[in-house]
Amino acid sequence: MSLLTRTTDAFWGLLDPWLFLGISLSCLPRTVLALFRKGRYAVLLSPRALQDAWFHEFWGSRAGPGIRANAGERVVPLLEGRCTGGSVVAEPMGPPVSGVVLEVGAGSGLWVDVFPKFVGDGGAGGSDGDADVRRRGGAAASGSAGITRVYGVEPNRDQHPGLRKAVERAGLEDVYRIVPVGIEDLDDGSKWDGRVEKGSVDCIVSILCLCSIPEPEKNIRELYGYLKKGGRWYVYEHVRCEYSWYMRLYQRLLNVFWPHFIGGCLLCRQTEKTLREAGPWEKIDVGQPPIEPWYHAVPHILGVFTK
Template sequence: MARRKRPLFARWYPDAAARLEERGLGAERARLLAPLEGRILEIGCGFGANFPHYPDAVTELVAVEPEEHFRDLSRERADELGLKATIIEGTAESLPVETGSFDAVVATAVLCSVDSQADALAEIKRVLKPGGALVGFEHVRSPGSARHTTEKVLDAVLWTHINGGCHLSRDTLGAIREAGFDTEGMSTERFPFLPFPVSKSPHIVGTARKLE
């Protein structure tokens, strides 16, 4: 599936996101990524926000990003950090990597914006080794029909169009389970340092394991 390009989003987002890293998102990334080891695939690496937080136990990092400007920024970030990372063009729905070859896949605030969650999660499952981990955080739909309806309306008329395809109303935890992952390692939290309305959204955070 071809992903719709979003070059304008790729231009304005890094400066806005940098402030969020300082307000608490960077600390969340560090906590989440600290246990990783082995061969890691990151999808939607953006401008390399996760790069400073990968531990030395990661022996290889491959990062997939569809936007050219983001790829350029992430390569610059990797060079600044002295991080050995292979950054390639691709989409979550069609990962240009071999089957069953990664210990973990990292996706932080990515599954809200992919064109097809089912296709993306099928690809993540394909490239993971048996028992491999999907590690990340995602804002997800709010409980309660009234709030969820509001989120769907915002997605349709505004939010998705100005925020790189991001959706407020997705049941991402349900999609991960349906794709064949054990989600016992994921918890629900809120990130109050994020902008409204995602500061009010529940977030799923942690690790989902590929079922054998």
């Protein structure tokens, strides 16, 4: 690759997060207008509620579908057990997602369509790709239980209509339950009409959400407590830049604006470290996807933590 091409790529790569912020900003007038039209004036007067509505508009209809299409190449194999060291591989390196699943920060349900193929009987909405997964050792084919229940934890109620529709489209009404609180209130029976017991969860799925939760050290440790012994945490999250001081600095600068535009999301979290320190793990297989170049200001980790 020529120097010119590399410089141009780096230029656009560095600019990209600012364009992302610009897209988010462009969604604000439409959000405010829609709230006026619907007479939701109280939301307009509450910064937190307005941020939720704005984020829903931005993520649900603008940013999310593109991210879903792009990250699907990594997240779907991750949930199939086909990742190692942050890379996608052809053969399963571990079991696919199964049993009782906690989807943290389910948002408007962009990933719900991935779950049916892991449901015990193959689920609704099966496709050729699904059969392929089962052949390669998916839960349903191996005789072990597939997914029996998904708790989609999502405190932003603006996201719930979209999430509910995604659950219906996937035919998962009997399997997928929306939990309308933050993960910090999962076991608080007074906050929602259900309860998830500590040590009862087979798998946690967190996709681009640990950047948004409050008190990450405390709450990730709490989430660790929900996993059974042998349970697995499938993670695809963006994290703090580690590879150079100037990218760390650049990321810090971006982070001055980022949370205000992107629903409270923080760029500089050391999520891998926090996960590693949440408790003893039997196995950790995580890394940065190799497609991410040095100028990527929003680097990711991809992998599985086994308790």
